[in-house]
Amino acid sequence: MLRADAVPAQTLRERLLHAGLLIETGVEGVYGHSAAFETVLAGCNAYAGRMGAADGAEVLRFPPLLNRTVAERNRYAAAFPQLGGHVFSFDGDDDDHQRYVGKLLRGEDCSCELTMTRSVLTPAACYPVYPALAARGPLPAGGCVIDVLGECFRHEPSAETARLQSFRMREYIYLGDAGRALAFRDLWMERSAGLLRDLDLPGELAVAHDPFFGRLGARLADAQVDRKLKMELVIPIGPDARPTACMSFNCHLDHFASIWDLTQADGTVAHTACVGFGLERLTLALFSRHGLAVAAWPAGLRGALGL
Known part of the structure; x- marks a missing residue:
């Protein structure tokens, strides 16, 4: 349930635009942001950084453009032709x-x-990580964790408040042993309960699948759901307060490692897993839940975001 002073779900987009928190560009799902919006988003990003601090991740940053052959080798172009840019x-x-x-x-x-x-245009922040690490040679013993933040694009034009074509994604990626990859993914699902508590957001974990294209894609999606390889933290946002994925938890098995010849220290193929924060969606969830006046948000929430 939304707070009494929160933004009415059916008018969220209009209220955000009227308040200047979002700025219309003439393209569906592409918005400018005010200083207040960016301040909250920066707080979400900093919170994500504190969540992952104990993992000892190596920080890597990449531009919003990706070598086209990387997307093709990752099979993104074949699996998601409708989303590419x-x-x-x-x-x-x-x-x-x-x-x-x-x-x-x-x-x-x-x-x-x-x-x-x-x-x-980069479709997922983790995509440039795999070839970059493969170029180094075998992974260190025990694997490694990478912290990456990137501007991403997916061609999904929509008037829905939280369905964006351009958005920022903060990811933590584990590369190494199969068991540790799955444990890494599961640990982050446990950590997500703390995010809901600290940010006072309603939400739950749900089994999900990627939007693979076509009949073959439907079978891939079914297999992904059956094996619970993709989970999402869904939080109510938008016109009808429908649950919207704000974090994703993915176990890739050896998909990316096989493509890029990513091996463990002993020469065996690596497995990978990642957790992704949709920073704009988390920001929108906070405005939807707590209202547009950040100064009126609870002190504990503002403290958690460093506001």
Whole structure:
């Protein structure tokens, strides 16, 4: 149940826009943010950092662009063609430029004048981690944990408040032994109860699956659900306060390690697992639950976020 002074669920997006916390861009699921929104989001990110502090993670940061071959080798392009974001640019001569400009001035479609580049928009913060670590050689004994924060894109245009095309994801990734990978994922599911308590958010864990494309994708999703490889922390957000995934807990088995030849210290193939924080969604959940006036939020909550 929302607090009495919280944002009415059916008007959340409109209230956020009216208050200037979100800024309309003309593209569904793409918003600008006010200073207040960014301050809360930074608090969520800092809280995530404290949650993972005991894991001794190595910090890596990557830009929002990914080598296209990485997405292709990770099989993202094949499994999720509907979500990908390819980067195109002009790569022609003077005659091509004249034709391109002419189409622009006439309001015609000029997409055929552009060429696909070697970059795509990063779909998940963990994607650049696997080739980067594989290039180092075998993993250290006991495996390792990586802390990564990235700007991500998924082509899911929607007027739903929390369904964003552009968003930030904080992830912790374990790479190493199969048993430790599963234990890492399960430990983070246990930790999520503390997040709900400290941030005073309603939520629960739910079995989930990735949005694989097509008939083959449906079978992959069923297998993922049957084996409970993907779990989500769902929190009510949005027009009808429907449960929305704000954290995900994923066991990849040896999927990424096999693709990138990631091996353990003894030469055997590694397993990987990750936990991801959707920082915009957590921020939206807080505004939905506690209202738009951050100064009026409970002192304990503001303290947990460092506000």
